[in-house]
Amino acid sequence: MIDPSVTPLSELVLRLLVAFGLGALIGLERERSESGGSFAGSRTFPLFALYGALVFAFFRDAFPLAFAVLVLPLTVAYAGKVWYERDLGLTTLAAALLTTLLGAMVMHSDRGATIAVVVGGAITVLLSVKDPIHEFADRIEESEQRASAKFILIVLVVLPSLPNRPVDAIYGLNPRFVWLMVVFVTGLGFVAYLLGRVLGPERGIALTGIVGGFVSSTATTVSMAGKTAQNETLYRICAFAVVTASIVMFPRALVEVSVVNPALLPRVALPLGVMTAVGTVAAALLYWRTAAGETVEADELKNPFRLRPALAFGAVFAVVLLVSEYANQWFGTSGVYATAFVSGLADVDAMTITLSRLAAEGTVSPSVATTGIVIAAIANTLVKAALAMFLGTYRLGRLVALVLGVVVLSGVAVLALTV
Structure with a gap:
């Protein structure tokens, strides 16, 4: 378990960079595919990851509450997206929540950081193959x-x-x-x-x-x-x-x-x-x-x-x-x-x-x-x-x-x- 009071500053900065990178990777995919629309994109997703990482590192006991607080504006933003763009897709909303959790996992432990990198890569691949997946489902x-x-x-x-x-x-x-x-x-x-x-x-x-x-x-x-x-x-x-x-x-x-x-x-x-x-x-x-x-x-x-x-x-x-x-x-x-x-x-x-x-x-x-x-x-x-x-x-x-x-x-x- 990472303790920010005793963990070297260089390691904390490195973990924050990893969290930022995971958020940027997912955000770039959402921006490229234009699936995020006005909801979230290449700038917002890194912020989700940093939010999860910083809260979990320095306010660990408050993380469940902080996560719940984040759900509220995301829900409002999603409702606005549905209203203005007539898009009911939940993929970007789910990706945003997962990105926040990945940021927290990076600050949890070495194993958590490894799993976060693997899961972040898998999420990016899953998001990027939307059309082939839908075509595959249609053929079944x-x-x-x-x-x-x-x-x-x-x-x-x-x-x-x-x-x-x-x-x-x-x-x-x-x-x-x-x-x-x-x-x-x-x-x-x-x-x-x-x-x-x-x-x-x-x-x-x-x-x-x-x-x-x-x-x-x-x-x-x-x-x-x-x-x-x-x-x-x-x-x-x-x-x-x-x-x-x-x-x-x-x-x-x-x-x-x-x-x-x-x-x-x-x-x-x-x-x-x-x-x-x-x-x-x-x-x-x-x-x-x-x-x-x-x-x-x-x-x-x-x-x-x-x-x-x-x-x-x-x-x-x-x-x-x-x-x-x-x-x-x-x-x-x-x-x-x-x-x-x-x-x-x-x-x-x-x-x-x-x-x-x-x-x-x-x-x-x-x-x-x-x-x-x-x-x-x-x-x-x-x-x-x-x-x-x-x-x-x-x-x-x-x-x-x-x-x-x-x-x-x-x-x-x-x-x-x-x-």
Whole structure:
């Protein structure tokens, strides 16, 4: 906590400059976009930030009252803005209040100043992308809005209420951890979904593969196979999308490992990193051989925030977690590897998170967890090759099998040399 009576003058001045800078940053955005109108702009917002900083630094106990006093003239100014400009938008008013709080946070502590800088930057970005956000909202179907609202509501209500401890009734599983992993994995897909929707439905092939890899690499493979069945000349460009979607699975698994068990990351990073690098080079060669004018319109990505798939993943994850733990107890490492291969045929995320968790708890060794994760990734990669061969044309299947086969062999080679 910053105490102005003992804090060096230079530090106080520096913090005031930071508060002023945050206010100026937000104020300039409001002035540039002309959203503030006559309400507030590049001069007023720095004053809001300094007001919050000075009051909190020297009259901390009176800050709630000072903040309430500020709300009154802001309300009057907003009413005047509505009356004269016929503009009901609350964005600038909310930004003004937040800017005052950011100024106070800068004077609160080092952590408060750091958070204020991060939040101030996020506010500026949010304010500056008004048009893309509104266009994105207009493109979302009503059914997708309901799906997102339901899922977010369940996350906010269910997650905090679940017990954060092993429950004997469900064989020692931790319900909150299981649901947290459901939210995490689905959230990765949602980020990719937002990327695809913001950039529009007509995406380049690289984006199709990347977004499809996060949302569903299997769905991307099936979609591309179907396109080659309709138009065989697109087999190279569709192969590129399939390979790219399959490669994205490896860094996605690394992100999951880093969240669940950071200590395991260095072990897993080498084989999955090599597979990613080999696949990236192969994909680049495919793209280079593809005619520059050829494009593929990806099928509309559906919102991954849907309750039924989320519950299905949670069930699969819980079963995989239990089976992996008991397989290790009953059959040793061979049981874990068999479970990893079978689980990987359908889903890599569940096995990756499971083995990372078991390694963190000491149930399995780091080497066993690493091998199991790579086996699951290899199994899932083989599934993509099989889907391309059986659902697409011969040329697509041969090309995808060749490229992904090289990727799999590279992972096996690294695994054999390091584990």
